[in-house]
Amino acid sequence: MCCERCPGATPERIGDFARRRMLKAAVFQPSPAGGPRDAGGAQRDAGGAAGTGGTAGGGRVRAGAGPAAGGAGGARGAADLAEQDGRQTPPAHLYRSVTGQVLDVSPHFVTIGFPGGERQQRFALTADATAWRGGPLEPAAVWPGDEAVIRLVPSRPGVADRIWANIGRVSGTILRADAESVVVSEGITKRERTVVIPRRAASRIQVRFPRLLPGYLIDVIGTRRGDVVEALAPATSQPPYRSDQARPQGRPGGLIPEAITGSAVWHDALDEPYGMLGVCYPAVDPAAGCAEDQAAGTGPGQAPAARALPYLAVGSALLVRNDCTGLAWTLPVTGCAPTARLFNDRCTACHPGDRCGACQASVRGRVADLTLASFVALGGELERGCFNATITIGR
Amino acid sequence: MLAALGDVQIPLVAAMLLGGCASKLFQVARRRSFDAALGPTVLFPIRLRRLATRVVCACELSFGFGLILTSGRLLQGWPAFLIRLGTGLMFVVATCALIEVRSVRPDVGCGCFGEFSVTPITGRTLARSALLAVAALATIRLPPIELPRTAGGAAALLGLFAAEVLVFVGLSPEMRELLVSIGYSQPCELRAISPEQTLAVLQRSAQWRRHRGQIADNRPVDVWRELCWRYLVFASRSGDRDALAVFAVYLQHRRPVVLSALVDSATGAVLPWPAAAPRRAGAWWPARPRGLPQPALPARRGTAMRARRAGAGANGAGPGGP
Numbered sequence: 001m002c003c004e005r006c007p008g009a010t011p012e013r014i015g016d017f018a019r020r021r022m023l024k025a026a027v028f029q030p031s032p033a034g035g036p037r038d039a040g041g042a043q044r045d046a047g048g049a050a051g052t053g054g055t056a057g058g059g060r061v062r063a064g065a066g067p068a069a070g071g072a073g074g075a076r077g078a079a080d081l082a083e084q085d086g087r088q089t090p091p092a093h094l095y096r097s098v099t100g101q102v103l104d105v106s107p108h109f110v111t112i113g114f115p116g117g118e119r120q121q122r123f124a125l126t127a128d129a130t131a132w133r134g135g136p137l138e139p140a141a142v143w144p145g146d147e148a149v150i151r152l153v154p155s156r157p158g159v160a161d162r163i164w165a166n167i168g169r170v171s172g173t174i175l176r177a178d179a180e181s182v183v184v185s186e187g188i189t190k191r192e193r194t195v196v197i198p199r200r201a202a203s204r205i206q207v208r209f210p211r212l213l214p215g216y217l218i219d220v221i222g223t224r225r226g227d228v229v230e231a232l233a234p235a236t237s238q239p240p241y242r243s244d245q246a247r248p249q250g251r252p253g254g255l256i257p258e259a260i261t262g263s264a265v266w267h268d269a270l271d272e273p274y275g276m277l278g279v280c281y282p283a284v285d286p287a288a289g290c291a292e293d294q295a296a297g298t299g300p301g302q303a304p305a306a307r308a309l310p311y312l313a314v315g316s317a318l319l320v321r322n323d324c325t326g327l328a329w330t331l332p333v334t335g336c337a338p339t340a341r342l343f344n345d346r347c348t349a350c351h352p353g354d355r356c357g358a359c360q361a362s363v364r365g366r367v368a369d370l371t372l373a374s375f376v377a378l379g380g381e382l383e384r385g386c387f388n389a390t391i392t393i394g395r
Numbered sequence: 396m397l398a399a400l401g402d403v404q405i406p407l408v409a410a411m412l413l414g415g416c417a418s419k420l421f422q423v424a425r426r427r428s429f430d431a432a433l434g435p436t437v438l439f440p441i442r443l444r445r446l447a448t449r450v451v452c453a454c455e456l457s458f459g460f461g462l463i464l465t466s467g468r469l470l471q472g473w474p475a476f477l478i479r480l481g482t483g484l485m486f487v488v489a490t491c492a493l494i495e496v497r498s499v500r501p502d503v504g505c506g507c508f509g510e511f512s513v514t515p516i517t518g519r520t521l522a523r524s525a526l527l528a529v530a531a532l533a534t535i536r537l538p539p540i541e542l543p544r545t546a547g548g549a550a551a552l553l554g555l556f557a558a559e560v561l562v563f564v565g566l567s568p569e570m571r572e573l574l575v576s577i578g579y580s581q582p583c584e585l586r587a588i589s590p591e592q593t594l595a596v597l598q599r600s601a602q603w604r605r606h607r608g609q610i611a612d613n614r615p616v617d618v619w620r621e622l623c624w625r626y627l628v629f630a631s632r633s634g635d636r637d638a639l640a641v642f643a644v645y646l647q648h649r650r651p652v653v654l655s656a657l658v659d660s661a662t663g664a665v666l667p668w669p670a671a672a673p674r675r676a677g678a679w680w681p682a683r684p685r686g687l688p689q690p691a692l693p694a695r696r697g698t699a700m701r702a703r704r705a706g707a708g709a710n711g712a713g714p715g716g717p
Binding site: 016019020022023026027029285313315316393 | 584585
């Protein structure tokens, strides 16, 4: 079964992921004496130890990885997963986000319209609401016509406290470059993106990305106009190697910790369904046939696995915790994260992965590439590009 | 020779107890919490697991030191008797608990040596625990240990001790994790094993042989991997209903654990495996039925084994492989 594209979770496939969890639960759960067990019982346990609010321990990954590998919060994790499978709505204590075109804005309200133009929604703004369009500004300064991501206050679905207007991000390998723009490939499953680097931001970007040359990596955040992104700030530092020189790490030694810390980033996928929740994981089982690996001619097991991350499948449950906000949520793996892998080290001595400094310096290396909605739900600030994260493999 | 064999049991059992306690405390220190469920403690309600872990650690520590302190002429008599009896009973209880854990939670390790004991419980783990119980119970009436007076006696003692240590090392799945932790071996979570290799391993396993008759197509309809397990799903039938046969294969090269279940395609309900043709009784230890009603106890052991095999169902587990 080949599926490991990024994005890979189509609504049709979400049913497959739920079925995998159910089958896994069936294998690991003992049957109650006296007869077969209903699927609901199996699915109730599927969250297992990956419940919301898990802690960053330094323990060992449970090799068993059974669906109910113990621990408080299992029911919560299962409930979260069920929610993802169905309504695609974050739990009440997490942020929700809506994306649409700004139709009207005032200091107290913002009205956005959704694709198709038939539906619109009005949100009240909190007194301390802020906005971003290339830089911080008052919400009233957002223009009608801007494409906005609006963050809603937890448990108050009609109230917004943050607006990002026209925000875009490009992260990938430079294909072509000239004096003012670069064309970037974000992977073979995505369209090429054009990045324009304005004069006012050029020096800031070139400090972190000195080699704007074909073959080198770039990761910038800016304002989006159609398919073109005007880069305004670097999202990380440039690795010193070309992307085609990336190679697998040497054989790692030592036990794999149960909770892995690093940097979680978001991706701006134009082709991704609106509001999709999930995480692209840099170490999807190479034997599963990731489209990126196949295109690169990488053999099974030869894909650069990004640090020592344990192999998972599309559909696996991953507890992602924002260490800056303390918010955590069990998300399904929706695809491989080819760009995150490239940004992770090929050589720990020369570039040991990028580091996120959202609240404090994180451990180096990207461990999760979240969808925009998931990133916002966990309290991430889109213009910062990352947050310090702890991931725990869901049971 | 028998006296020498008895003499080596006490230091060996004490070392196992103190090693187990130290590794558990090391894991607790790393996590800064007793919350981690270690092996049989998963049988307890969540609120009691911390207490259970503490009790197990305390028992191991006190029995370990108690065995050493009562091994000589000091504290002989009732103290030595009680310590050794307690140790033996603890290992008997531990063996029973491991059998139960293997039945209800086949994915978890025994937790005997903390984070090194994550490999699912197999017959080797049970055999080690049972041997330790026998070793501990065999020391109950042991006279005080005295140092050998001749070089030959010392060499025989050391040889016996080394041989027994080798036996326990051979029965310990923790050795693999130890090699991983020192960087000599690759952790199974990172091991690149192709689905074809996994399929070949599965097809050599006892689980596959037992359920081969129910598999409609030898090509899996879905294969995926999570951490140390690869899951293979095959089309199957159960009566007049479409079903899915699910196998979970632990990704290790030698004698991997293979678990299986039969699931209704439409409802997702776990179904009992249809009764398989009985094998000749007495050839192997009977497969333990899991979660199914126990058959009435027949008069003859062979009949009982045949009956159990026929009833082995939904969640059979055990080492497979060649």
